[in-house]
Amino acid sequence: MDAKLLPPTADMLRFLPETILTIAGTLLLLLEGFKKDEDSRTVISTLTAIAIALAMYGTVVAYGNPGLAFSGMIISDGFAAFFRLVVLAVGLLTVLSSTAYLEREKSSTGEFYVLLLFSLAGQCLMAAANELIMVFIGLEVSSIASYILAGYLRDDKRGNESALKYFLLGSFATAFLLYGVAWVYGMTGSTNLLVIRAALEAGVPSMTMVGAAAGLMLVGFAFKISAAPFQVWAPDVYQGAPAPVSGFLSAGPKAVAFAVMIRVFQTGFEAIAPRWEPVLWMMALATMTIGNFAAMWQNNIKRMLGYSSIAHAGYVLVAVTAHSTTGTAAAMFYLAAYGLMNYGAFAIVTYVAGRGEEHVTLDHFKGLSQRQPAVAALLTVFLLSLLGVPLTAGFFGKFYIFKAAIDSHMVWLTALGLLNSAVAAYYYLRVLVVMYMHESESTAHAPEIPGGLKITMWLTAAATVVLGVFPGLVLDFATKFAALNK
């Protein structure tokens, strides 16, 4: 191999989004050190938004140059582009809704945005990783930034608890993942997914060993997607983290963790699919059930959304278990839809919670429809979408997931999953009940909605409805690139 100063241009283009995000993050970190005056906050948040927009453009460029990069470590395909766009969109929404939030909490510093950019870089890398070491690096970059974001309000006890819990359990899970990677390397002599697949297809050396390796990696992923029995951290973290960050954590990192999981299992471990399918089947059912039944008893909205995110992870796992092109497309669509609707719900919680996030129990939502009809109506859209009422993205996503499950002959999982979603109706309805059917207890004048938050709410609501009526806009793209290993 001839030595070159720079890697080939095509490789660079395939890696463009991560490059942009990393450079922007580093520059902003320096900028933060130089600027001391108050206005620089808006400057930094604006620059962050621009950087994310540029990264989106970079994603399009990378998509235009499909193929492997850096000796097969990175893959630029439609699947990667899809998830890069999803996480970047979630990142943009986070920037939009955080500016006013940080102002309100008197913690407006540039590091928040820098951490966000690094986390996004890690997530984009995960989406495009074709190699287990890259997966690990992306995961770590993303996670470490996320841990800090979760505890960003350093004087907030719950925030600290949240960050610490997330960090300790997260590191533990990552260790499992890394151990699994080591086993795989030991057996196949490679960490490249394509090579691993070829090696396993040629012959499984020892089912016990491969199974253990896959199992160890599954533990790592299950933690990141908050699948049972590794879901316990999620409600605590979502409850304690700042609301915009909770929205971010429940949408972006989770989506991309699913992406990696799908890629690893449907590429690397394709050969032993009959072994992992039943495990995922059980996991999907347990995750849905635990999430839904636990959410029924919550009075704190953030905590309830935390449990609901577990339940939704269960639905997506159904799609992964289906193990088909339709299933993968359904998972992709659902993760995009879930990102939008759940972020919208968290944006509204951010607004209603008020300074210090004191108004986060159901009681504080009493009579919201009277005080703030538009906000209540938007939250209704998100909750109906999470519940799965037709003409919302959530309904179509769920519909398509269960269609994929039926196509893969998983009739029982479908029936149980759908019954689960009927159970879920109960706790989403509770919020509607307090918003619309109770009288307001507070007479305080509602504060004005900050601009960025307002845009986030309306944008996500509009997208939720549009994707519900015309799912083809996203689904066609997802379907086109869902066939990973064909």
Add this chain to the structure above:
Amino acid sequence: MNLLDLVIAAPLAGFFLTLALPKSNASLIKTFTLIYSIAVFAGSLLLVGTALDRPSAMTWVTDTPWISTPAIRYHVGMDGVSVWLVLLSTFLTPLSILLSWKYIDHRVKEFFAFLLLLEFGLVGVFVSLDLFLFYVFWEICLVPMYFLIGIWGHDRRIYAAVKFFLYTMAGSVLMLAAILYLYNKSGTFDYPAMLTMMQTGKLSLTHLEETLLFLAFFFAFAIKVPLFPLHTWLPDAHVEAPTAGSVMLAAVMLKMGTYGILRFCLPMFPNSSKENANWIIILAIVGIIYGALVAMVQPNMKKLVAYSSVSHLGFVVLGLFSGNQWGLDGAVYQMLNHGISTGALFMLVGFLYERQHSLEIKDYGGVATPAPQLSTVFLVTTLASIGMPMLNNFIGEYLVLQGAAMINIWWAVFAATGVILSACYMLWLYQRTFFGETPESVRHHMHDLGGREWACILPLVALMIWMGVYAQSFLPSIGASNKTILDRTTMTTRAEVANNGR
């Protein structure tokens, strides 16, 4: 884009237009929604002529792609059955709006907007010919009714609203699973296409599959009907709902269930429908008698009428599963009759409530003295409800009993006791409310029907008489549509037998 599409879309547009009106101007909101819904009704009247020309086939059909993968089509059309149910929905919506003119005094805008949204869902349910589309409309109906009960209802409204939502949701998710399964087998959600595939043998279901799919659909519909013992949500929802909510719920929403059985269960799963007919008929008869007996001991008028609905809907289910022309015709006619007469009963109970602010029968008595017109109208409605000849219910109940007698005389005998019992509880209610001593509070509060109230109730009374005297306006088209459905079931059965013989 034909007239039917307009009639479907108009209420949705009306919903958004109403939301855009200024909140403070209540009379503008009421007037707008009233005129708008009357216009929708007028539009739906224009549909009738064409639909009655060829009642056995679908008319006003629109069939265009909506979502490409999976292939979901916007496929709507109406035959001799659905035309009347669409008309019932568009007819009762303006009446409900007029009915709520004074009753609703807070959050006026949302109330009237939700009534229009409900109309959108209901019309859509009765004309959908694509299973996915049907499910979409089916679920959409839930949302406005949930809010109508939960916001403007009585004391236990929240419990009732949530119970209503969860019951229906539990049933409909199973239907969704069945729809997905059928799509997996046939590759289409298009209902007529699916029926054709079943007839030509391209889509054949094993016995187990057919039974399970039938049960999944039937369970969703039976909850909505509601069939004994799945009826417990109904009394709660009715008692707690505001008057307009009760009227729409009883008169139209319950018909979604029976319509679903007629349109989907019977033609798609003819063998299962026959095999399971016995226990379903037994449940229907138990419902008829049980509903009537429970109605008899209710101290609360609305609950009484609600249980009478359980009883009346038992007749509809009995007719549907009798599997012959009389039964089916009677069932459909009874769906309309129940819509008219029970809708009117809920309206009249609402009038009484607006005057006395009580639903307890013991708080009334001798109402006939201060309010003779109200009493007369109530009597006509009562007589209609108990199946008096020359009034509408008589014809429907007669046909259902005839249909039931054709398969087993004992079913007709037991079901007929329901008619007798209905006379007991309704006349007893009438006696306790309108005759006897007039308490001071009643004398004080009770004034006779006003102009607006006459405008609400008169159309319904007129229809009771029309449908009772000249059923010929309605029955031929219903019969023709039902015949298509019946032919289909027998044809499929024959094909099955032929296949077995080979």
